[in-house]
Structures are given as C-alpha cells and as structure tokens.
Amino acid sequence: MRYKLVDILACPQCKSFPLVLNSKKEERFPGSSEFIKKRHNKNSFECSIFCSLKNKSIKAMKSQHVGTEICRDCIYINIISGSLSCTRCKAEYVVEDSIPRMIPKRFFKTHI
Amino acid sequence: MAEGLGRNAKHVYSAYRKMVKSYEKTNQLMTFFMVNAWRKFVTHKIAENLAKDRIKLPRVLDAGAGPGFMADLLNKEISSDIVLMDYSIEMLENSVIDCDKVQGLFEAMPFRDNVFDATIAGFAFHASIDMNKSASEFARVSKSYVGVVSIGKSSNKLYMQLGKLYIDHMIPLIARLSAGKNYVEFKKIKSIYMHIPDNARLYEIFKKYYNIDTFKEMVFGTIYQIIAKKKIK
Numbered sequence: 001m002r003y004k005l006v007d008i009l010a011c012p013q014c015k016s017f018p019l020v021l022n023s024k025k026e027e028r029f030p031g032s033s034e035f036i037k038k039r040h041n042k043n044s045f046e047c048s049i050f051c052s053l054k055n056k057s058i059k060a061m062k063s064q065h066v067g068t069e070i071c072r073d074c075i076y077i078n079i080i081s082g083s084l085s086c087t088r089c090k091a092e093y094v095v096e097d098s099i100p101r102m103i104p105k106r107f108f109k110t111h112i
Numbered sequence: 113m114a115e116g117l118g119r120n121a122k123h124v125y126s127a128y129r130k131m132v133k134s135y136e137k138t139n140q141l142m143t144f145f146m147v148n149a150w151r152k153f154v155t156h157k158i159a160e161n162l163a164k165d166r167i168k169l170p171r172v173l174d175a176g177a178g179p180g181f182m183a184d185l186l187n188k189e190i191s192s193d194i195v196l197m198d199y200s201i202e203m204l205e206n207s208v209i210d211c212d213k214v215q216g217l218f219e220a221m222p223f224r225d226n227v228f229d230a231t232i233a234g235f236a237f238h239a240s241i242d243m244n245k246s247a248s249e250f251a252r253v254s255k256s257y258v259g260v261v262s263i264g265k266s267s268n269k270l271y272m273q274l275g276k277l278y279i280d281h282m283i284p285l286i287a288r289l290s291a292g293k294n295y296v297e298f299k300k301i302k303s304i305y306m307h308i309p310d311n312a313r314l315y316e317i318f319k320k321y322y323n324i325d326t327f328k329e330m331v332f333g334t335i336y337q338i339i340a341k342k343k344i345k
Contacts, residue, residue: 001213005212012216017224035211097201099213100222103217104220107217107219107241110119112217
C-alpha cells in the first residue's frame with residue numbers, strides 16, 4: 001500500500017480518521033508503473049486532508065509553503081507490512097503483502 | 113431480518129476464495145460471453161458522468177472488485193485513481209490493475225465520508241451480508257455516482273422460477289466444464305439467489321440514497337444494472 005491511502009482510510013468500526021500507520025517493511029516502486037505515470041502531470045497535493053508520510057495535515061503543509069514536489073515522495077514507496085490503528089476505538093488492522101486488512105473482528109467470528 | 117446473505121456469507125465467501133483461478137472463465141461461460149458488455153455499459157455511463165463533471169483524475173472505488181475487471185474497463189475510458197476493495201485477499205492478489213487495494217466489507221467500509229467521486233460494483237453487490245447497510249455505506253463514501261451490475265431476481269414469479277432453474281441446473285453444468293473439480297463452489301451461487309430480495313425491492317433500497325438514472329433488468333431479471341447519483345441532503 002502507499003502512504004497516500006491513509007488519507008482516505010477510516011476505521012471500519014467507528015469511522016475515526018486518520019488512522020495511525022506503523023510501517024515495518026517498505027520497498028521502492030519502479031517509476032515506470034502505470035500508477036506513477038498517471039501522476040506526472042498532476043500539479044496538486046496527492047492527499048487532501050492528511051499526509052501520513054510527513055505525519056502532518058495538508059492544511060499545515062500548505063501554510064508552510066511545502067511544494068507539491070515533496071508530496072511526490074510517497075507514491076514511490078510500497079509499504080509491505082505494518083499496521084494501522086484507530087486512536088478512538090483502539091482497533092488495529094494489519095498490513096500484509098501490501099494490503100491493509102480492514103475487516104472488523106466481529107465479522108470474522110460470525111460471517112467470514 | 114437483514115436482506116442479504118447474513119450468516120450464509122460464511123460459506124459463500126469461502127467458495128469465492130477457492131474460485132480465483134477459474135472465476136473469470138466461468139463468468140464468461142455462465143453469461144454466454146455477455147459479462148464484459150454488461151460491465152462496460154456501467155463503466156461507460158460512469159465515465160461519461162465523471163467526464164461531464166471535469167474532475168481531473170477522479171477517485172473511484174471498485175467495491176467487491178475481485179481482480180478488478182470493472183476498474184480496468186473504467187480506466188480504459190477515463191484515467192482515474194482507483195481503489196480496489198474486496199473481502200478476498202486471494203482475488204486482490206490476482207488483480208489485473210496497478211492501484212491501491214484494501215481488504216474490506218460493503219457493510220463496514222474502511223473509508224472516510226464522501227471520499228470517492230464514484231463507486232462501481234461488478235457482480236458483487238449480490239454477495240452483501242446486509243443490502244440496506246451496504247447501500248448506505250456506498251452512499252456514505254461516495255460524493256456522487258454509483259454504478260452497479262449484479263445478479264438479480266425478477267419480481268415476476270415466472271421469471272423468478274426460470275432464473276432458479278438456470279442457477280440450479282445450468283450453472284453447475286457450465287462450472288463443471290470450466291472449473292473442473294472446483295465446480296461445487298459455483299453451486300453456492302444458489303445461496304445468493306435464494307437470499308437476495310427481488311429487483312423491485314433492490315430498486316427501493318437504492319432509491320433511499322440515490323436518484324436513480326438507469327435501472328435495467330436483463331435475462332429474465334437475473335441481471336440488473338443501476339446508474340445513480342447520490343441524493344443531496
């Protein structure tokens with residue numbers, strides 16, 4: 001998963017945002033990937049509310065005149081493993097093989 | 113009682129996980145190679161709407177994405193920032209598109225409010241645990257459009273029986289040809305057909321949250337397509 005995903009993820013149980021990312025293993029994406037190519041002409045911040053890489057709100061980054069080029073850092077990073085935690089309900093979700101596993105525990109017991 | 117698979121999801125979901133390799137081939141055969149045309153109709157309409165709104169790199173959720181066939185079709189029409197969501201890790205790991213992936217459920221979507229410009233779902237909504245909750249979550253996470261193509265059930269009793277006959281007898285036969293010994297997993301589609309409400313009720317469920325632009329039934333109501341725009345509160 002990419003850091004920018006944290007800007008849209010919320011806790012599936014209590015809908016709290018943002019989640020706290022703890023990245024354990026990362027690798028670099030090739031710059032030739034389709035995902036990155038699409039962004040070459042995008043002249044805006046990748047995230048709209050929260051930058052998980054810098055752990056700052058986009059509002060704060062804009063007021064500090066941080067250029068959008070710094071924002072490009074995160075799209076080259078693939079988080080292979082780690083976790084996402086909710087500060088409100090204390091739920092924790094693992095990131096394994098680059099995919100965040102965001103299913104609340106109660107569903108595993110009864111439905112999945 | 114919730115409308116949808118409820119606790120039966122457990123055995124349907126385990127079946128989907130085992131179908132990954134033969135999933136698309138069997139889908140093609142079961143629909144007499146119509147599956148892509150049905151998906152394309154929906155992605156084309158959604159792309160048209162997004163283009164009209166002039167959103168640069170719109171953010172789109174493919175809910176119940178499987179390997180991302182719907183997202184791939186949409187991406188060919190309009191360059192978009194796609195997120196694939198499915199409960200099956202096996203399906204996501206076999207995705208056909210380079211984008212963000214998340215394991216999640218319709219009923220408890222792991223996204224903040226109004227974050228997607230559109231939400232699409234191809235042959236997935238029928239596998240909801242609770243359709244009312246799913247539709248409300250679709251509306252919560254998306255700003256405007258939704259496009260769904262899914263297994264349905266006609267409100268007409270005769271058509272409903274024809275659909276049941278096809279699912280009881282034809283699907284196991286076709287699946288036997290394409291999926292080999294895994295064909296037993298496709299038999300669990302019967303459970304989906306038994307638990308989904310009829311199409312008239314589905315229309316009502318979506319109408320609660322969306323202004324429906326298109327609601328089309330095909331093949332005796334066993335397939336339906338919805339193109340809708342979120343109601344402004």
